[in-house]
Amino acid sequence: MKTNFLKVLLLLFSIGLYGQTGHIMQGVGSINMSMGGASTAQPLDISGAMHWNPASISVFNNKIIKFDLGFFSSSPELSSSLPGGLLYQEGDFGPGSPASPPVFGTTKDDRGMSYMPALAMLWGKEGSKHTFGVSAFGISGFGVTFPQETNLPIDMSGNPNMNWNPNNSNPITWPQGLRGFGRIESDYMLLQVSASWAYELTDNLSFGVQPNINYAALELEPNPLASPDFPVSMGGSDRGYPIADNASAIGYGAQFGLFYDTGNGLKLGASYKTVQTFGEFEFDNTYLDGSEAPGVNFQMDYPAIASLGLGYSMKNFDLALDFRRVFYEDTEGFKASGWEIADNGFPTGAVKGFGWQNISILSAGLQYKGINKLPLRIGYTYSSNPIDDDLAFFSAPATAIIKNAYQFGLSYELNTNWRIDAVYHYGTSGDATEGRLLDPMQISASNPLGEIPGTTVSYDMTTSMAMFGINYTFNKKVN
Template sequence: MNKIFLKLAFLMLSALVYGQAGHVMQGVGAVNMSMGGAATAQPLDISGALQWNPAAISTFDSKILDFNFGLFYSSPELSSTGFEFNGSTGEQTGNMITGLTEDDRGVSPMPALAMVWGKEDSKHTFGLSAFGISGFGVTFPQQEFNFNPINNMQPFGFGRVESDYMLLQVGLAWAYEISETFSIGIQPTINYGALELAPSPLSSPDFTPPSGAPGDQMYPNSDKASALGFGAQFGVFYNSPSGIKLGASYKTGQSFGDLEFKNTYLDGSAAPETAFNMDYPTILSFGLGYSKGDIDFALDYRMVDYENTDGFAEKGWVIAEEGPTAGFPTGAVKGFGWKNINILSVGLQYKGIEKLPLRVGYTYSSNPIDDELAFFSIPATAVIANAFQLGFSYPITDNLMLNGVYHYGTSDGKTEGNLLNPTPDQDFNQDGQPDGPWNVATNPLGKVPNSKVGYEMTTGMVMFGVSYTFKE
């Protein structure tokens, strides 16, 4: 049965899953999402427990299947202030213009599948899960010339900016009750990740395209590259008779092989292939739970370690090591350069209404993007600072439970920094006129004077799930 479950999970989720528009999902499934993602010490459902603390599945004494499906939508906006170009000659006019582009990606599906095997008289509990735990994606269409500078056609801007990243994680969990109140758990994980970029900032741009005419390529587009990754999660869980619960878990970094991209210029010609390693960060979680009468309360704190994760720790331009341009940027990007983030999740469930438990949840996340590096994160603009959730459950039968949640998130303002110039052989003065090469020593990122690039967004999601408890 496990092999069948695993095969179906990969086939279904690899085709459909698109993670929340932030790199780390705040929760999994309707119940956990409605509690703001808090579950490290308050396992109200098996999906939340399997995602955040494998030790907590010890509270489930039956065989349970949980399936969730949601529709997620976001509305990123990309704005920039940059130099105006003469549409006929392609030369800069010296004027600055500001424009805004709205994302037209649409709705993305979000499924999640989990199962737990537990028995009342056994100290062992097992679980199997297939979750989309991460993802980002934007589609900012190319704009009319001089409407939004960053979406100008290449080589005057980057044209259409599109990204699509997803990460599917399958975990096999085991929990052991050391005592009636204390459990430990372990969960080995296998991951599948895929990334597509257009244009690809991981490639060195061609600064001398075939014709040199407006619309010629500078950066190529990539195909969709995929890689497998491996990791594990460890947890402890304390469930006191007084109703107080404590939990902690450590999810190791998920180590991936390289993403190997085949690249194509806009005219259809082949560009050099590139390889990029992007792991999933280590996550440390601590949780507090309390259950008394009709009230279940949950509070989680998480630290996400981007600063020691391949693909996120590195920042700036790749530097040429040999040839006439040795010591100068190639125009290819090293990585996102994200900071560690702190996440606070809180949730409350009220069971005082017969057959209709109600839940509210809130999630706060700090911003991983430094202002000066905002330019490098245009393909991953999902910075959700505040998320609000409202959910419910309803028993359809004694064994079948319907769960639902509505989510709304906001970036709480704009992440904004300078436009960065990927062409080190060409600098521009305050009036936008050519002024020789930019100084790598004093301006290592190639900041463009008086320019800006920024993004902000809101998100929404509706998700429903069914949980079925098998009869003994």
């Protein structure tokens, strides 16, 4: 019975999940999302409190269970271009001739709807200094599906296509035989299961701790972490990059927090989530022709996050403001960048990592309580971009970077025990992230990344989501 329940839980949380700030979810649950993710010092519901500051769960004095489910859609777009006159030689990125025209194209993601669940339960008691909680949240993820380009200058036999339109042809999604990547697909999700404990040091100050167990799954097509099978002229069989199966890893970490309520409306909070350290993803790889490719291992941890929060409550309003710092630069899988280099000094064509920078996140939310049983909320989230322009090429499978996110939410209190929550989210990446196309076969002392001059690769996206939640408080008399 327990095994079947675990399988159902993992299936539910792996259906679909996309990151908002870097690859990190900006909030958890309908209420926390509607407040822009701000909760470090303003615990309006148990999910947001457990996710951002375990110390703040001390404000709840009942047994509570909360479940949320979001319906999420996004519209990532991947674009790339080649300059006019790019020569086609074995090992160059794409075909052309000295007189070839400039090439540009955009590919839209065709993934469709995804689902975002969150489950939490809390045990609080009036007069007790201890509060406990457990949760299962999808806290991180990315995923794209970019189809292979069909508007090609030549076929795989080298015959020219007289109907080719260079103004609507995306070189990065050309087939691997034409030095593109072909179909690009990625799926990454991270489920975090946590146990939270808060202790009231004084009537105003609480301390919290939260050990975490994490499950992550990653699938890549093609797999840029593996070395490609180079062209025949370089001693290979020209099978390109392989496809990876779905690999999983288990990770561990913790979160610590402080929460201070002055008693006159002002609240302060701080928390620190440690690096969630994972074992390695062990990928089994297969070339496009079905032949077996060498396996590869890759470690990708979840970064440490420091949060500071300010909350203020009045009769009809609750204000929340959070500032976070996400430390990608110290995290395995994100701190390394560029191409793997073999012992002989030549690049293998395998990617080391994303090379992401540390980012700052600002979350703000306002709740209006002046309507009986119908609190209304608005929220905003700003995130800086972790992707360096020079390294944009490496993040093509992980384009879910949202700069500005806007939320509107509300709740309806059916009675003392039951509450229904809802939120609508809209996010935009702002300006497109843009860099150069890279080719490991063009690496030199003066060109360590193998930039192809005159080329571009860029991506941007918008996101939208409707989320609904239900909250039940035990042992309260129904009105």
